Amino acid sequence: MEVETYPTGRRLARLEGRPITVADAGEFGLIRRITARATPGTFTLLGPGDDAAVLRAPDGRVVVTTDLLVDGRHFRRDWSSAYDVGRKAAAQNLADIAAMGAVPTGLVVGLACPPDLALDWADGLADGLKDECALVAVAVVGGDVSRSPVLTIAVTALGDLQGREPVTRTGARPGDQVAIAGRLGWSAAGLAVLARGFRSPAALVNAHRRPEPPYSAGPRAAELGATAMIDVSDGLIADLGHVAQGSAVRIELDSAAFDVPGRLREIGGALGLDPMDWVLAGGEDHALAAAFPGDLALPTPWRVIGRVTEGTGVVVDGEPFGGPGGFDHFA
Amino acid sequence: MEVETYPTGRRLARLEGRPITVADAGEFGLIRRITARATPGTFTLLGPGDDAAVLRAPDGRVVVTTDLLVDGRHFRRDWSSAYDVGRKAAAQNLADIAAMGAVPTGLVVGLACPPDLALDWADGLADGLKDECALVAVAVVGGDVSRSPVLTIAVTALGDLQGREPVTRTGARPGDQVAIAGRLGWSAAGLAVLARGFRSPAALVNAHRRPEPPYSAGPRAAELGATAMIDVSDGLIADLGHVAQGSAVRIELDSAAFDVPGRLREIGGALGLDPMDWVLAGGEDHALAAAFPGDLALPTPWRVIGRVTEGTGVVVDGEPFGGPGGFDHFA
Numbered sequence: 001m002e003v004e005t006y007p008t009g010r011r012l013a014r015l016e017g018r019p020i021t022v023a024d025a026g027e028f029g030l031i032r033r034i035t036a037r038a039t040p041g042t043f044t045l046l047g048p049g050d051d052a053a054v055l056r057a058p059d060g061r062v063v064v065t066t067d068l069l070v071d072g073r074h075f076r077r078d079w080s081s082a083y084d085v086g087r088k089a090a091a092q093n094l095a096d097i098a099a100m101g102a103v104p105t106g107l108v109v110g111l112a113c114p115p116d117l118a119l120d121w122a123d124g125l126a127d128g129l130k131d132e133c134a135l136v137a138v139a140v141v142g143g144d145v146s147r148s149p150v151l152t153i154a155v156t157a158l159g160d161l162q163g164r165e166p167v168t169r170t171g172a173r174p175g176d177q178v179a180i181a182g183r184l185g186w187s188a189a190g191l192a193v194l195a196r197g198f199r200s201p202a203a204l205v206n207a208h209r210r211p212e213p214p215y216s217a218g219p220r221a222a223e224l225g226a227t228a229m230i231d232v233s234d235g236l237i238a239d240l241g242h243v244a245q246g247s248a249v250r251i252e253l254d255s256a257a258f259d260v261p262g263r264l265r266e267i268g269g270a271l272g273l274d275p276m277d278w279v280l281a282g283g284e285d286h287a288l289a290a291a292f293p294g295d296l297a298l299p300t301p302w303r304v305i306g307r308v309t310e311g312t313g314v315v316v317d318g319e320p321f322g323g324p325g326g327f328d329h330f331a
Numbered sequence: 332m333e334v335e336t337y338p339t340g341r342r343l344a345r346l347e348g349r350p351i352t353v354a355d356a357g358e359f360g361l362i363r364r365i366t367a368r369a370t371p372g373t374f375t376l377l378g379p380g381d382d383a384a385v386l387r388a389p390d391g392r393v394v395v396t397t398d399l400l401v402d403g404r405h406f407r408r409d410w411s412s413a414y415d416v417g418r419k420a421a422a423q424n425l426a427d428i429a430a431m432g433a434v435p436t437g438l439v440v441g442l443a444c445p446p447d448l449a450l451d452w453a454d455g456l457a458d459g460l461k462d463e464c465a466l467v468a469v470a471v472v473g474g475d476v477s478r479s480p481v482l483t484i485a486v487t488a489l490g491d492l493q494g495r496e497p498v499t500r501t502g503a504r505p506g507d508q509v510a511i512a513g514r515l516g517w518s519a520a521g522l523a524v525l526a527r528g529f530r531s532p533a534a535l536v537n538a539h540r541r542p543e544p545p546y547s548a549g550p551r552a553a554e555l556g557a558t559a560m561i562d563v564s565d566g567l568i569a570d571l572g573h574v575a576q577g578s579a580v581r582i583e584l585d586s587a588a589f590d591v592p593g594r595l596r597e598i599g600g601a602l603g604l605d606p607m608d609w610v611l612a613g614g615e616d617h618a619l620a621a622a623f624p625g626d627l628a629l630p631t632p633w634r635v636i637g638r639v640t641e642g643t644g645v646v647v648d649g650e651p652f653g654g655p656g657g658f659d660h661f662a
Contacts, residue, residue: 057388154485
């Protein structure tokens, strides 16, 4: 019921010929821009504009996860567009929901930013959030904004288990097979390209800017009987390490089971880097890694890459992985 | 199943005699400290440590709200302890849940902070979050941490409607009475004291540091048949303005109906300020304001302060309020 679609600040900016900023839109104008772009999700009962939103939770339980993205740390505005950052911010949270075997039901977003941030940037972020949410038929149902010297995005995603038990990190058993769905190493290869000042190959650079998590593979894995599952955000070895530790097992990977894409081999050769390091240690592609009973024939997109045995840790071809480790956000 | 309770960094800091920082604890150590302090809430099915948490949503719906707190904007570390900030961060989100007529079920928290932040500060924050959550028998069930030059806290709270309809801002009708539960003006008075360099009276300063939302009054109002409700975070006039606009009604307040506490009168006199301005325009006490059918006898803690009529806007004793307006986080 807000009627002031063009706040005074925007009119002023137009008269003065300067770029329109988020401060011109004002607090409530900005919240509206971030939340109002989305078409209502199929789980939305009460959307933005009140003290809180209301989502359907048909299962009688709700899955919830949260992530922060900080300018200069999780993204660079000269490498990624606002739209890219929106896609990525939504994707990494939605992937966490999928990794529990759940389907997403909605998102809330907090945006802290300098008052002179271009309103176009905020609009691009909102568009990216909206489009990533649309892939799984959900919406941004609430938000908060604040002034801050550092552009920071806080996303919380909710999900529904559809009657299934959550697939945690603790259920892998010796004899299970280990499989992945989604891309590995693409984001890391794209980052290596960007870090060297290049902007192509586009496929790799875009993979870094916008991960493509295999959302539907998560609930499907739960249906198939996955014993453990995790979202690969910090690197396969590091994240499978959490599964090995949580399940008190050893995970043995076969390097020959990985089909390293030609694009990664080519750019690895050009940069003098081993693409297998990207595949095993690169984060941010948000693939899903899971353990399944050993006798199960796994449908696509799941590819078997190893097995669960007695012991501890993660080994590749029987040896501890000698490449770079996972990402510590305080390192 | 984490075994490294004393990471290398902490050992090093002890050897060197310098303060232990969040960077010493590391990313996963810090997440554990923030989430692991809480006793499991009554709604917690799967707590911290996986890709996502799982909460009970017995109603088949879930209420969700999010808020950001930025250092220097929503709190000052020289005015509020880490514990105070934790209490406040939880309280303002839990109050939003109550303002929908719901009971809180859990919290997730994102913390972005400089790597040299004292680990004691993060622990104090975690204790404050835990203790505020304990007031409503919930817990911090998940979190994320990141390095950032600006200390920023992102909290998302979830809630359950217990079979009732959500009480929104849009249902107030002419003939309704308007009532409040909780304190008004205390936080603003405390802020005025702090801004002048004083640290007492303690009751007011502490009211600014730690709001005391009347959590149970929210669900109770819904049971009583409240037609509209809002959390008073930006100031009573400003927030009732949202109800008036959302419900397309006028809200008429009687200044004589407000019982301005003696402490506010005293400090107002000492500072040469009208305490009624704090009551009507001061934010952050997180009182609840609601409209109820006009013939209803309201139980404590609800106090009637006015009525709903045909028209628009909020008036005090028949006149537009001439004091300071609400708080725009980009102004």
